[in-house]
Amino acid sequence: MHALNLQPKIITLAERLADLAVDALIDEADLSPKPALVDRRGNGAHTDLHLGLMHASALALWPAFKEMAEAALEFGEIGLTLREAIGRIGREGEQAMLVTTNGVNTHRGAIWALGLLITAAALDTKSTNAGAVTLRAARLALLDDRYAPRPLSHGAQVAQRYGARGAREEAQLGFPSVVQRGLPQLKRSRVAGHGEQNARLDALLAIMTDLADTCVLYRAGEPGLHAMQHGAQAVLDAGGSASLTGRRRLHELDQQLIALNASPGGAADLLAASLLLDRIERDGILQGAF
Numbered sequence: 001m002h003a004l005n006l007q008p009k010i011i012t013l014a015e016r017l018a019d020l021a022v023d024a025l026i027d028e029a030d031l032s033p034k035p036a037l038v039d040r041r042g043n044g045a046h047t048d049l050h051l052g053l054m055h056a057s058a059l060a061l062w063p064a065f066k067e068m069a070e071a072a073l074e075f076g077e078i079g080l081t082l083r084e085a086i087g088r089i090g091r092e093g094e095q096a097m098l099v100t101t102n103g104v105n106t107h108r109g110a111i112w113a114l115g116l117l118i119t120a121a122a123l124d125t126k127s128t129n130a131g132a133v134t135l136r137a138a139r140l141a142l143l144d145d146r147y148a149p150r151p152l153s154h155g156a157q158v159a160q161r162y163g164a165r166g167a168r169e170e171a172q173l174g175f176p177s178v179v180q181r182g183l184p185q186l187k188r189s190r191v192a193g194h195g196e197q198n199a200r201l202d203a204l205l206a207i208m209t210d211l212a213d214t215c216v217l218y219r220a221g222e223p224g225l226h227a228m229q230h231g232a233q234a235v236l237d238a239g240g241s242a243s244l245t246g247r248r249r250l251h252e253l254d255q256q257l258i259a260l261n262a263s264p265g266g267a268a269d270l271l272a273a274s275l276l277l278d279r280i281e282r283d284g285i286l287q288g289a290f
């Protein structure tokens with residue numbers, strides 16, 4: 001007769017990082033009320049997305065995140081070999097996402113941003129503050145993956161039309177929207193006692209105030225981007241999402257962006273990146289067990 005094994009399974013560093021990334025994506029999707037984005041209330045400005053699809057997509061990305069962290073551990077240093085390995089894994093992750101969502105792009109930007117951050121975190125678990133991790137991620141993003149296809153993506157079309165360089169530049173600059181806006185606002189709103197959900201909403205709004213979100217530019221042009229940036233600033237100026245006036249401004253922003261079809265999908269990805277870095281900095285298992 002076999003005794004029941006009640007020992008907790010020891011998870012690997014790569015598995016732990018993949019867990020943190022998926023948790024960050026699910027927390028981002030669930031956070032409500034987000035302007036014009038999919039959340040617990042509904043589909044925002046989207047006709048082809050819903051919350052269940054966002055969850056399924058996030059879960060489908062776990063193996064890719066784990067493999068990226070494993071590649072970092074295997075190669076051990078920033079270089080073209082690692083960059084091209086995670087590029088391949090990222091593209092396989094995109095395929096897994098598209099199979100799960102039946103062809104809908106739920107998390108392309110998130111695979112890019114969180115994939116780079118997971119890889120960068122795994123490279124040195126003794127140096128996991130946001131500044132150090134984003135710097136390593138930027139050095140990876142600056143390397144040119146020779147095998148990356150160059151499709152005329154929405155981001156590429158927007159770059160041609162408006163000169164906005166979007167997700168690639170955000171990573172190559174070390175995620176300024178995360179390090180200078182999202183994370184500091186998350187911490188400020190927590191310290192002010194606004195509650196975790198409001199702190200996360202404020203972090204999203206802080207990202208939106210300055211981001212050249214190629215998703216918004218593609219769907220709603222410069223008027224859409226202007227509405228997103230100024231509307232987000234108006235909520236923060238009114239006291240943020242924990243205040244009554246701020247909540248009113250947030251509702252107005254939601255209505256305005258939906259009317260413009262302007263979904264800030266890039267800002268949503270960068271909120272998930274902020275939540276991931278916040279978790280990596282504070283994670284007891286990551287700090288202690290490896």
Ligand SMILES: CC(C)(COP(=O)(O)OP(=O)(O)OC[C@H]1O[C@@H](n2cnc3c(N)ncnc32)[C@H](O[C@H]2O[C@H](COP(=O)(O)OP(=O)(O)OP(=O)(O)O)[C@@H](O)[C@H]2O)[C@@H]1O)[C@@H](O)C(=O)NCCC(=O)NCCS
Nearest residue numbers: 087090106107108109115153154155166167170214265266
């Ligand atoms: C380098 C890549 C990110 C490719 O970049 P590019 O700009 O060429 O490609 P896009 O396909 O447009 O994807 C970029 C996505 O990044 C998000 N984003 C937008 N602006 C920013 C920004 N300023 N900073 C950071 N991130 C940003 C955004 O993702 C979200 O929006 C998605 C929905 O967008 P879209 O497809 O346009 O969808 P809709 O408007 O809804 O379209 P329809 O309904 O009309 O169909 C949503 O998924 C969010 O995630 C942009 O979409 C990179 O992808 C790449 O090179 N990948 C290859 C693999 C690789 O090398 N990986 C590296 C290992 S990690």
Ligand SMILES: Nc1ncnc2[nH]cnc12
Nearest residue numbers: 029037038106265268269
């Ligand atoms: N919550 C969300 N709604 C719409 N697009 C997104 N892209 C990433 N997160 C999103």
